Amino acid sequence: MAGRIQSILRVLKNLNKNKNFGGIILKKKHLLILFALLLSFVLVLSACGTADEDDSANPADDNTETEGTDETTNEGTEEQAEDTNFKVGMVTDTGGVDDKSFNQSAWEGLNAFGEANGLVEKENFDYVQSSSDADYSPNLNRLVQQDYNLIYGIGFLLMESVTKVAEQNPDTNFAIVDETIEGDNVVSIRFKEHQGSFLVGVAAAMKTKSKKVGFVGGVESELIKKFETGFEAGVKSVDPSIEVVAQYAESFGDATKGKAIAAGMYNSGADVIYHASGGTGNGVFNEAKDIKNADEDAYVWVIGVDRDQHEEGAIGDTNVTLTSMLKRVDVAVQNVTQQAYEGEFPGGETLEFGLEDDAIGIAETNEEAYTAEIDEKVQEFKQSILDGEIDVPSTDEELEAYLADL
Amino acid sequence: MFSNRMFNILVPIISVFLGLVAGAIIMLGFGYNPIRGYIALIDGAFGNAYFTGETIRRVTPYILTGLAVAFAFRAGLFNIGAEGQVIVGWLAAVWVGSSMEAPMIIHLPLAILAAAVAGGLWGFVPGILKAKLGVHEVIITIMMNYIALFLTNHLIRNVLTETKDTTDRVLESASLASNWIMEITSFSRLHWGLLIALAAAVIMWFLLEKTTTGYELRSVGYNRHASEYAGMKVGKNIVLAMVISGGFAGLAGAMEGLGTFGYMPTHSSFTNIGFDGIAVALLGGNAAFGTVIAAFLFGVLKEGSLNMPTEAGVPSELVEIVIALIIFFVASSYIIRWALLSLKKEGK
Incomplete structure (x- = not known):
């Protein structure tokens, strides 16, 4: 065993004669610094950590109480034994x-x-x-x-x-x-996302001053089309003269792209943007907040999707989230x-x-922006949908027919 | 004596070991059990027939994209475009595989060939621009990636289907999947593609090391001007290297299209198979055999790490850091070489 180690050392000794390996010559000092940097990086990283497993694994913890869980709790514990x-x-x-x-x-x-x-x-x-x-x-x-x-x-x-x-x-x-x-x-x-999208469309139409609203989609598909058509139908039901611009980011996870698209839409005069684009939508919120940061009086709104995105729109004392389509x-x-x-x-x-x-529903968290007047109109349309008076379109063809009937 | 070979084997082994240690320190620091973590990793990669099959399935395209990057690198070119070449290869294979009918002996090779040709074509554009106009291949290949991504999405939605998100499945006669392999690996998606990947590695080795063309390619890689002075056509060799490189990457797309998936979905972002190929190639020292080994290491780490959150409770974000550290140490083998040498010097 000792002999083998010695032979390995001998081999290494021979190698040392040629210090230029791989075509790169580095000074010993540089490498030491590199090593030290690496070590401290590792240490800093591990020091940042906590053993709190729940914290990182369960981002939804604080939201779990939102359901009406009280009634079911007793029943549940009985079953748990089974x-x-x-x-x-x-x-x-x-x-x-x-x-x-x-x-x-x-x-x-x-x-x-x-x-x-x-x-x-x-x-x-x-x-x-x-x-x-x-x-x-x-x-x-x-x-x-x-x-x-x-x-x-x-x-x-x-x-x-x-x-x-x-x-x-x-x-x-x-x-x-x-x-x-x-x-x-x-x-x-x-x-039935088109139903909820219709309602936020109504809200957007009530809120817009520029008569121009935007829609940011994730990846173009049958599903996201339901959001887009429902939204457009809702907007036009309130005022057919409002322009709806729609754009797809081709991604559900590209916040940078979402920000760029939102910037383009706000610049071209749109003041309310509804997004149905997952993580891409975070960029839409960021853009609206940036605009608000630069100019407190700017009139920009975002409509969230799937869950109440109120907290995403918070900036100082105000909030750019007008409402959210709750799925x-x-x-x-x-x-x-x-x-x-x-x-x-x-x-x-x-x-x-x-x-x-x-x-399916609509969030009413932002009371300042989502006024009683808007809510009244939304509830009116909601009742019509529930009563079957409005059949919300979910495809391009249905939308065309719907708009023709307005 | 055997000094050099000994060294070449020792360095990667120590690098992997150090990488594992660094990963373990991170896990410890965050309050997780590294031993459980690594057991989960191994379990996730080789725990049973299914996961072993999935691991090898994952390795297959890595070998091919690794070869693609390595091949271009040997000719002095940096092919960042393997990603795009994978995507167009994937689409070409699925297109041929799903839209025409032919006996398997014609259909399957034709679909695979289509992938290689499409990938080659995607490599040809940066190659010819580099050869004729001197445009840097890195810029062109990056741009070609985006063109590939969005072009294929458009084609899938508007030409191959009517506004659907996935193409039709490829026909049995063009499929690399086999019921027999699926059964012995309890329905993993392992397919015959591994044989193609290994064959490609042999072809690359033979082409580069044993033929005149390969000699010219390597020569251009070492010194463009000297090669030109020696009477070689540098431009032709650059184009050739990019086309063959693209062809390998296109084959990786065929592995996904004809083997793993059997169809092509629209992609909202890159598959990363091509980008990982860059790391695989560098890890494998840009040699055919080394690339195969590196692809295996990559595949095992990537597949096994998926198991760490559920089995060992390590959050997947942390798993990514651990895996990245392991790769980092392997890739920075230079440090280990240096450490070994100075260790020896002190012993003197």
Whole structure:
């Protein structure tokens, strides 16, 4: 052994004769500095950390109380004794669990469900993030192999993967949000986003002074089209002369792009922008806040999507978030999970949640901007939709027909 | 004696080890158990047949994009455009695979060839611009990435389908997937593509080391002016290097299109297969064999790390830092070389 070490050392000694390896000659001093920098970097990084697991893993903690959980708590604890092995997991799309949008909303739903039934995070409910399209299938399979009873695929991007994995694992239950999948062990959760978009369209039309409003979409698709057409129909229903400009960022995670598009729209005279673009929308908020920062009296508004994005728009004492189109993925997720937990999983069904289920709504948090006058108008239209007097368009063709009828 | 070889093996091993230690320190610092973390990593990569299959599946395109970047690098060119070449290759393969009918023996090779040609074409543009006008290939290839991304999205939405987000599936006769492999790896998406990737590595080695063309390419890479003086056509060699490089990357797209996915979705952002190829190539020392090894390391880390949040409770953001540190140490093997040498000197 000692002999071997010596021979290695001899080899290294020979090498030292030629100090120029790889064509680069560095002075010893430089390298020492480099090493020291590296070490301190590592130390600083580890010093920043805390052992508080919940903090980083559960961005939705403070929102879990929003549901009316009180009634269900007692019932839940009784059941807990029967079935503590229940495990429900969700796989996010590339937006991640803290996208401040529907992935986060779904996770809030699972948290609310867990709280209502006295279940433990990580043991009974958990999430997995996907960093690229290729991760969906392995992530789903990972949860299947860890014996999860119900697995959510959050977002239409996961459709192919959920379809395939559900076929291969008929004993596990799956749910997909925003898509329809056939299969006895899959439930499809859909929303009538066009209804909510219509209502925020009404609000935008009431708020705009420049008679020009904008729409920022994530990736152009059938789904996002529902937001766009609903919004435009809502705006034009109030005043057909208002111009609606729509642009797609081709991404749900590109805040920089969202900011650039918003800058363009505000510059061209639009004063209210509705975004349906996940993380890209954070850029829209940033742009509006930047404008507000530069000029306190600037008249710019953002309409949030999926969840109440009030906090995203906060700047000093004011807030640029006019309202938000609430797509309560959390309500739907909690609802479906509860059914599965009670052994009544609605497999094979397509559930469409809308205004009538309170799964679609409009946020009234910003009372200063979202005035009583606006709210009155919105409620008026909401009632017409509920009564069936207005059939909100969800495709380009329907929109055209709708506008022609106005 | 064996000094150089010994050194070449020792350095990467120590680098990986140091990378793991650095990652462990980070995990410790944040209050997680590094041993559990690394066990979860290994489990996630090789825990059972499914994950082993998925790991190899992930390695396959890495080998090809690694080869693509390495090949261009040997000819003195920096191909940042592997990403775009992957995307156009993917689309070309799926297009041929889904829109025409032919027996497998014609259809499959044709689809694969289409991917290589599309990737090659995407490499040809920066190549010819560099050769004729002296435009730097880094700028052109970066721009070509965006063109590829948005052009393919447009084609999928408007030409291949009617406003849908994914293309049709490729036909059985053009698919690299095999039920037999899927069954033995409990339905992972492993496919025959690995054989193509390994063959490509052999082809690259043979082409560069054993042929006149390869000699010229390397010569141009070492010294453009001397090569020209020696009577070689520098421009032709630059274009050739970019086309072959693009072809390799295009093949990586075919792996995704005909093997892993069997269709092509519209992409909202880059796949990163091409960009990771740059790291793989540099890690593998721009040699064919080294690239294969580096691709395996990359694939194992990437696949295994997905398991760390659920099994060891390490948040995925931290996992990214740990993985990046490991790669950082491997890539900075120069430091380790230097440390080894000065250690030895002190012993004198």
